[in-house]
Amino acid sequence: MLTFIRKRSLASLVSLVGLVVLVFFLSRLTGDPTDLYLPLDATDEMRARFREIYGLDDPLLVQFGRYVGDLLRLDFGDSIRKARPAIEVVLEAFVWTLQLALVTMALVTVAAIVVGSLAAFRVGGFFDRVSGILSLVAASAPDFWIAIVAIVVFAVGLGWLPTSGTGTPWHWVLPIAVLFIRPFGLIVQVVRGSMISALSSPYVKTARAKGLRPRKIIFVHALRNAMLPVITVIGDQAASLLNGAVVIETIFGFPGVGKLMIDSILQRDFTVVLASIMVTALAIFLMNLLIDLAYATLDPRIRH
Amino acid sequence: MPDHLLEVRDLSVEFHTAGGVVKAVRGVSWHVDRGETLAILGESGSGKSVSTAAILDLIDMPPGRITSGEILFDGRDLLRLGAAARRDINGRRIAMIFQDPLSHLNPVYPVGWQIVETMTAHGLPGARARAEALRLVTRVGLPDPAGALRKYPHEFSGGQRQRLMIAMALAMKPDVLIADEPTTALDVTVQAEVLLLLKELQQETGMGVVIITHDLGVVAEIADRVVVMNAGEIVESGPAREVYHDPRHPYTRKLIGAAPGKGEMHPPLARAEPVLSVRNVRKAYGTFTALDGVSLDLMPGETLAVVGESGSGKSTLARVLLRLDEPDSGEALWKGRDLFRLSPAELFALRRDLQMVFQDPTQSLNPRMTVAQLISEAWAIHPRILPRDRWRARVAELLAQVGLRPEHANRYPHQFSGGQRQRIAIARALALEPELIICDEAVSALDVSVQAQVIDLLDRLRREMGIAFIFIAHDLPVVRDFADHVMVMQRGRVVEHGTVRQVFDSPREPYTRALLAAGLDPDPDVQAARRAALRTERRAAGA
Numbered sequence: 016m017l018t019f020i021r022k023r024s025l026a027s028l029v030s031l032v033g034l035v036v037l038v039f040f041l042s043r044l045t046g047d048p049t050d051l052y053l054p055l056d057a058t059d060e061m062r063a064r065f066r067e068i069y070g071l072d073d074p075l076l077v078q079f080g081r082y083v084g085d086l087l088r089l090d091f092g093d094s095i096r097k098a099r100p101a102i103e104v105v106l107e108a109f110v111w112t113l114q115l116a117l118v119t120m121a122l123v124t125v126a127a128i129v130v131g132s133l134a135a136f137r138v139g140g141f142f143d144r145v146s147g148i149l150s151l152v153a154a155s156a157p158d159f160w161i162a163i164v165a166i167v168v169f170a171v172g173l174g175w176l177p178t179s180g181t182g183t184p185w186h187w188v189l190p191i192a193v194l195f196i197r198p199f200g201l202i203v204q205v206v207r208g209s210m211i212s213a214l215s216s217p218y219v220k221t222a223r224a225k226g227l228r229p230r231k232i233i234f235v236h237a238l239r240n241a242m243l244p245v246i247t248v249i250g251d252q253a254a255s256l257l258n259g260a261v262v263i264e265t266i267f268g269f270p271g272v273g274k275l276m277i278d279s280i281l282q283r284d285f286t287v288v289l290a291s292i293m294v295t296a297l298a299i300f301l302m303n304l305l306i307d308l309a310y311a312t313l314d315p316r317i318r319h
Numbered sequence: 320m321p322d323h324l325l326e327v328r329d330l331s332v333e334f335h336t337a338g339g340v341v342k343a344v345r346g347v348s349w350h351v352d353r354g355e356t357l358a359i360l361g362e363s364g365s366g367k368s369v370s371t372a373a374i375l376d377l378i379d380m381p382p383g384r385i386t387s388g389e390i391l392f393d394g395r396d397l398l399r400l401g402a403a404a405r406r407d408i409n410g411r412r413i414a415m416i417f418q419d420p421l422s423h424l425n426p427v428y429p430v431g432w433q434i435v436e437t438m439t440a441h442g443l444p445g446a447r448a449r450a451e452a453l454r455l456v457t458r459v460g461l462p463d464p465a466g467a468l469r470k471y472p473h474e475f476s477g478g479q480r481q482r483l484m485i486a487m488a489l490a491m492k493p494d495v496l497i498a499d500e501p502t503t504a505l506d507v508t509v510q511a512e513v514l515l516l517l518k519e520l521q522q523e524t525g526m527g528v529v530i531i532t533h534d535l536g537v538v539a540e541i542a543d544r545v546v547v548m549n550a551g552e553i554v555e556s557g558p559a560r561e562v563y564h565d566p567r568h569p570y571t572r573k574l575i576g577a578a579p580g581k582g583e584m585h586p587p588l589a590r591a592e593p594v595l596s597v598r599n600v601r602k603a604y605g606t607f608t609a610l611d612g613v614s615l616d617l618m619p620g621e622t623l624a625v626v627g628e629s630g631s632g633k634s635t636l637a638r639v640l641l642r643l644d645e646p647d648s649g650e651a652l653w654k655g656r657d658l659f660r661l662s663p664a665e666l667f668a669l670r671r672d673l674q675m676v677f678q679d680p681t682q683s684l685n686p687r688m689t690v691a692q693l694i695s696e697a698w699a700i701h702p703r704i705l706p707r708d709r710w711r712a713r714v715a716e717l718l719a720q721v722g723l724r725p726e727h728a729n730r731y732p733h734q735f736s737g738g739q740r741q742r743i744a745i746a747r748a749l750a751l752e753p754e755l756i757i758c759d760e761a762v763s764a765l766d767v768s769v770q771a772q773v774i775d776l777l778d779r780l781r782r783e784m785g786i787a788f789i790f791i792a793h794d795l796p797v798v799r800d801f802a803d804h805v806m807v808m809q810r811g812r813v814v815e816h817g818t819v820r821q822v823f824d825s826p827r828e829p830y831t832r833a834l835l836a837a838g839l840d841p842d843p844d845v846q847a848a849r850r851a852a853l854r855t856e857r858r859a860a861g862a
Contacts, residue, residue, distance in 0.1 A: 215717050217406070217422040225437045226409035239427050314427055317470040 019318055022101070023307045027300045034296050039082050042289065043075070052285070091290040096279070101286035105275065105294050111181070112264070112271035116256035118187070118193045124249055127199050131206025132233055132241075135214060146203060153200025161268045162193045179268030190267045194260055198252040205248045206241065213237040243314055250306035254299045322394065323350035324527045325413070325495050327370050330388030335381060343369045346387070348565060351495065353528040357557065358542035359531045359576070362766035363737070366551040367531050371497045373398070376405045390493075411441045418500035420480035424472035428507035430483050431456075431468025437490040448490075455486040455669040459516060477629070480508035485516065492524055499531045506628035506793060507837040514541050523823050533766060535578050536839025539563065539846040560843045578794030578841040579766040587818045588803050591618045593754065594787060595640075600649030602632075602639055610646070612810035617755070622781060622788040624798035624819070626834070627808035633791045636808075637757045640789070641675055642666060671701050674748035678760035680740035684732040690718070690743055691728040697750040704751065717746040721776060724756065738769030742822045757789045772803050784790055792845050799823055807831045
């Protein structure tokens, strides 16, 4: 198991290094940072001074070395907008996003597995048909539109829930509910398909011949095998939430990474944008490692 | 009339499919008594597994429907019991083992857990179940029983997995054990061991055994009585010896007649210049040596049978000769040119001389191509052989040659039976007028009667067209009526190589003798005599 973790981490590390290189050169491709940071009417002297201070007149490789060194210390420089280290600003927002993503994905996972499994148990039955239609609608629903409608109905119309912000637990209800819909619809369908094939597998026949109860057959024998493809989709969906649910966070004024990134791009807060990219990338790499580990835990054939 | 241990009366089952109602079994009746072994013999599609699936409530309804009959066990009709009562009987009183133990064991749980589960599901406390699991695994003869319990199904060999299935089935000391093709996927020597184990366990526990099989040899070895099924009906039943020696129904006669290994053996071929001469081929996959210095000569129009158990390297040999895999060393001279040293372009030109027919025609034929497309694809790849306007006529000719009709050309593979599909695969191989066809287990997946037909076809093609065959098989009787020379392989080496008469009538090597002895004869008397001889031998060894 330990060798497995080491191998997977190493593979992730390679892609992480790739990303570091890519981000550096892409950010240089977008133009001279001097033009980005200084006002349009800055004098040539100011520009030269700026380049000197930030080492932009050094050879590219030297700059790259410095950039990697800074990265290792998680030093992205200061946020221009907030006059604090960019990494602090990003981590603060990331904690919000992380909470939102974790709660949403936990709810989605449990609900989708239960609904999908029950639908698969009686294929073509009433429950299967209803959940089939609902999950299809959910999977294809435009979430920005639902978010706005939800605000209009529940916050403005009925006045049950706040429109935006994070003060009380009630503030979380709408963002989570809206973020829930799409991954739920998608994962229900994956669980159903995967469970149908697991339930028709030979080992389930053996379980029936052993005289096991249906509950045990579904949730012990079939589910664990059916989870393998499901985990991949869960990981993928969770990654897109970690990335910052940009639209939803913006609509609900939720102070997560998605909103931070949009704000920083609009205000040209370059250090914060870079820091957000690196932090979310790191989070997604960790997340993928977690998925790999879950795979290995569920399926002994992968461990060996 | 005395009560039987388990009795099926007038059972009819149908399946409602998109293509209409399929009557899987009609009016089937049979019984099994304590300590007795009943064999249900039939080919694929005969409905031989349906009645036992009904006994264990394994038929999904819908699409299945039981339209008549009763299943009597313990004085009760199982078909009238509720789901909970059926579950209580499943695994505890009536247990089942299956054909392919790898897919019938749950891949993600340790085997010990799965054996224990059978017992805890029927109310045994965990500690006792674990102790019992250890005893069972020891009894079925697995090495390192305590360690084996912690391992997963993929870590065992096929024979060991079937032993584990047996341990799991016998955990609750059932009254009836149903075995559905329990040894079909196993090597002959392993098959013999597993059947012996079943027999011993039956003597220890006195359980009734129902064994479902397509193999007359298995019937001869293990069954007291046999029911023969064809197209959903029982055509004949009775004591195994009587049915074999005095079959009443034409279908039974046909089945017994088709059993391989009873015909005339080929006389030795006249010596000739070999068309293929293989010297000292080696191939290793990592640390596993698949081919360890294999040499052979093949004369024009000769059939060389390569026989061996799984892992013997016989399929690797085929793949290496066709350069589907690269050998590590050695040479293979085809009409004086070394196949292993040809450039890709030279190899391409030579491909038309060497063709291959695979084991599973369902997988080796592209399901989205018609028969005509499948066969003429070869001419599209080798364009100089046949002008396009002659393709249709040639496809019709080839189909006729392999015993199919010209109008089959526009159908798709799924519209044919397994035997017909293998004929299509052979027609495809013939399209390029090859001089050598390598058949890798080409008849292993087919029913006996179909097997005989396909072998007849290959033999005819050899006589009429002078094609040489390398015929790879795990089963000795199949090659007996067909081969000129036989090569026996074990662990990547050739252990014996001789004319078919020499290998079958006076095998020199102990391994060949063991293989021949492990192969089951369809005649119950022959098997009984062999068992008696084995007992005497053992007693002598023990004394």
